[in-house]
Amino acid sequence: MTALTAPRAAAGTGTRARRRNRLRVLAFLSPWLVGLGLFFGYPLAATVYFSFTRYDLFTLKYVGFDNYRFLLHDSDAWRAMRNTLWLVAVMVPLRLLFGLGIALLLTQIKRGGSVLRSVFYLPYLIPPVSATVAFVFVTNPGTGPFPAIARHLGVTLPDFFNDPSWSRPGLTLMGLWAVGDLMILLLAALLDVPKSLYEAAVLDGANAWQRFRYITLPSISPVLAFCAVTGVIQTLQYFTQALVAAKVAAGQADTPGTQFAPGYPDGSTLTFPQWLYDEGFRQFNMGYACVLALLMFAVGMLFTTFLLRRFRAFASEEAR
Amino acid sequence: MTATATPAAGTRPAPRRVHRRSRATRTRRTLYWIAVHSLAIALAVMFLAPLVFMLLTAVMTDRQALTSSFWPHSWHWGNFHRAFTGDMVRWTLNSVMYSVLSTAFVLASSIPVAYALARFRFRGRSAALVIVIATMMLPPQVTMVPLYIVWSRFHLTGTLWPLMLPNLFGDAFSIFLLRQFLVSIPAEYADAARVDGCGELRTMLRVVLPMARPAIAAVALFQFFYCWNDYFGPLVYANPNHWTLAVGVASFRAAHHVEWNLTMAATLLTILPVLIVFFLAQRVFVQGVTLTGVKG
Numbered sequence: 202m203t204a205l206t207a208p209r210a211a212a213g214t215g216t217r218a219r220r221r222n223r224l225r226v227l228a229f230l231s232p233w234l235v236g237l238g239l240f241f242g243y244p245l246a247a248t249v250y251f252s253f254t255r256y257d258l259f260t261l262k263y264v265g266f267d268n269y270r271f272l273l274h275d276s277d278a279w280r281a282m283r284n285t286l287w288l289v290a291v292m293v294p295l296r297l298l299f300g301l302g303i304a305l306l307l308t309q310i311k312r313g314g315s316v317l318r319s320v321f322y323l324p325y326l327i328p329p330v331s332a333t334v335a336f337v338f339v340t341n342p343g344t345g346p347f348p349a350i351a352r353h354l355g356v357t358l359p360d361f362f363n364d365p366s367w368s369r370p371g372l373t374l375m376g377l378w379a380v381g382d383l384m385i386l387l388l389a390a391l392l393d394v395p396k397s398l399y400e401a402a403v404l405d406g407a408n409a410w411q412r413f414r415y416i417t418l419p420s421i422s423p424v425l426a427f428c429a430v431t432g433v434i435q436t437l438q439y440f441t442q443a444l445v446a447a448k449v450a451a452g453q454a455d456t457p458g459t460q461f462a463p464g465y466p467d468g469s470t471l472t473f474p475q476w477l478y479d480e481g482f483r484q485f486n487m488g489y490a491c492v493l494a495l496l497m498f499a500v501g502m503l504f505t506t507f508l509l510r511r512f513r514a515f516a517s518e519e520a521r
Numbered sequence: 522m523t524a525t526a527t528p529a530a531g532t533r534p535a536p537r538r539v540h541r542r543s544r545a546t547r548t549r550r551t552l553y554w555i556a557v558h559s560l561a562i563a564l565a566v567m568f569l570a571p572l573v574f575m576l577l578t579a580v581m582t583d584r585q586a587l588t589s590s591f592w593p594h595s596w597h598w599g600n601f602h603r604a605f606t607g608d609m610v611r612w613t614l615n616s617v618m619y620s621v622l623s624t625a626f627v628l629a630s631s632i633p634v635a636y637a638l639a640r641f642r643f644r645g646r647s648a649a650l651v652i653v654i655a656t657m658m659l660p661p662q663v664t665m666v667p668l669y670i671v672w673s674r675f676h677l678t679g680t681l682w683p684l685m686l687p688n689l690f691g692d693a694f695s696i697f698l699l700r701q702f703l704v705s706i707p708a709e710y711a712d713a714a715r716v717d718g719c720g721e722l723r724t725m726l727r728v729v730l731p732m733a734r735p736a737i738a739a740v741a742l743f744q745f746f747y748c749w750n751d752y753f754g755p756l757v758y759a760n761p762n763h764w765t766l767a768v769g770v771a772s773f774r775a776a777h778h779v780e781w782n783l784t785m786a787a788t789l790l791t792i793l794p795v796l797i798v799f800f801l802a803q804r805v806f807v808q809g810v811t812l813t814g815v816k817g
Contacts, residue, residue, distance in 0.1 A: 334770060338784070344586070344589050478753075487666050495663075
C-alpha cells in the first residue's frame, strides 16, 4: 500500500500540506458524503421516527409503540417472513449446488466449453421481469410447451404458479435456470486451483471423489462461502420474480386505483419485501411499513456484518 | 490431502501391468467423455428451450398461441411490429432515458470517490470502505418510505427522477468495483505524472482513467443493466406515463387479454438489447464479475 500513497510533503510545511491533503480528499469524496447523508443517514433516521407514527402521506399521528405491537399480531407479515425464510433455506443451497455442478461439468469439457459457458450464463442476463414472464408461459398447463411435452411422455407437471404448494418450488426452479452468476464465480475459482495439486494426488492414488473432497472443496470454500452469504442477502430482498410470476399467472395488471395484491396464489408467493411494499405503497400505512423496513434492515445488517467479518479480503486495504 | 493414503513405492503397479490396463482405461475414458458431453448438451438444451419456445410462440397467430402446439403453422414476424406500438414505444423511451442518464450520473460521481479511496491516504479510509460495502448490501426497500415522502414534497413522484437523481451522489457498487480495479494500477504512473507537474485531477483524468477503461466499461454496463432490469423502483415511483419496459411487460399479458404471442414478442424485445451488448462486450462482463467476487 505504501507505494500507492501520495508523496509526503517535506517536513516544515507539514500542517499546511496536511490541510491541503484533507481538503483534496474531501473534494473527491464530496458527492458520496453528501449522498450518504441524503440517501442513507436521513432516511434511516426518518424511518425510525415514522415507525412511531401513523402516517398516510396526509395526516401524521404519534402512536408510540403501536406499530411494533401490531407486528406481533400481523399474520400476513409472519407468513411473508416464513415464505422468505423458505426461499433462503431451499433456493440458496440448491442454486449453490447446481451452480457448482455446472461449473465442475464445464471444467471437464475441452472443446466448445466457452460456447456452453455462454449458454449457461445467458438466462441470468435476461431481465428478471422478462425471464419470469417467459418461465410462467413455458410452464403454464394450458398452453405451455413444457407441460405439453411432459404429457406426451406420460407425465403430468404440477400447475406451478397457480397451485399454492408448487409456487415456491416453481420460483426455485426459475432460480436454478438463472444460476449463471454463481456458475461464473465458481468456474473461475475452480480454474484457479493449481493443477500440480491434482497431479500429486493422482500419483498418491487418490480417486476422483477424494480429489474433490480434499483438494477442490478446500480450495474453493472461500468463494463458496462468499456466494452463500451474498445469496442469503439477495434472497432476503426477493421481490421482482415473485410479484411478476403472481401477476402473470393471475392474469391481473396494475391499473391505477386497483393495484394488484401480491401473494397469488393464496399468499404462497408473498415475500417480506412485498409485504413492506404492499403496506407502504398500496395501503399507505407508511408508519407500519417503517417498522417492517427496520426489521429488514436489522436482518440485512446481521448478514452483512458476517460477510465483512468472514471475508477480510473483501474489504481489505491491499490490492488483490 | 493428509487423509488420502500414500501408497508405498513398492505397491505401485509395475510398468507391464500399466500397459495391459491401458485399453480398459481408454474405453472408460471414452465412456466418461460421452457421459460428460451428453449431460452438458442436455442441460444446455434445457437452458435454451424456454427462449426457443418464446420465439416460436411470438410468431404464431393469435389463435394458435392459445393452443399447446410448439411449431407455428405460419410465421408472423409482423407480431413484433404489432407488439412494438403505442405504449411499448413510450416504455422503451422511458427505459432508455432512465438507463442512460443514470449511467452517466453514476460514472461522473463515482469515479472521483473510488479514486480517492484507492489512492489517497487519510484517516477513516478503511471505515469509508466498510460503509460503501454496507450500503451496497442494503435492501432498497429499507429507505424507501422516507425517500418517497421527500420526493412527493418536491412533486417528483410519478416520474423517474427520484430514481435517477440519487445517482449524482455516487453508487456504492460502482465505487466498490472501480476502487478494486484502481488499487491494482501501479502508483508509479501517477507519481510520474505528478513529478511532471500534473495536478491530482489532471493525473486522474489523463493518466489513471485511461488505464482503468475496462473497469469503467464494466461499471457502465452493470449500471445500465441494473436500470434496464429494475422493476421495484419504477413500480413505486412511476405513473403509467413514465412506466419503463420492465413495469410495462409485467402488465402486458393482462392488458392484451392473454395474447401470448404478443406478450412473448414484447418480452423478447426487452431481452434483445441485453443480449446484443453481452455478445459485443463479453470480456468486459466476465472481468467485472470476477472483480467484485472474493479470491482466495
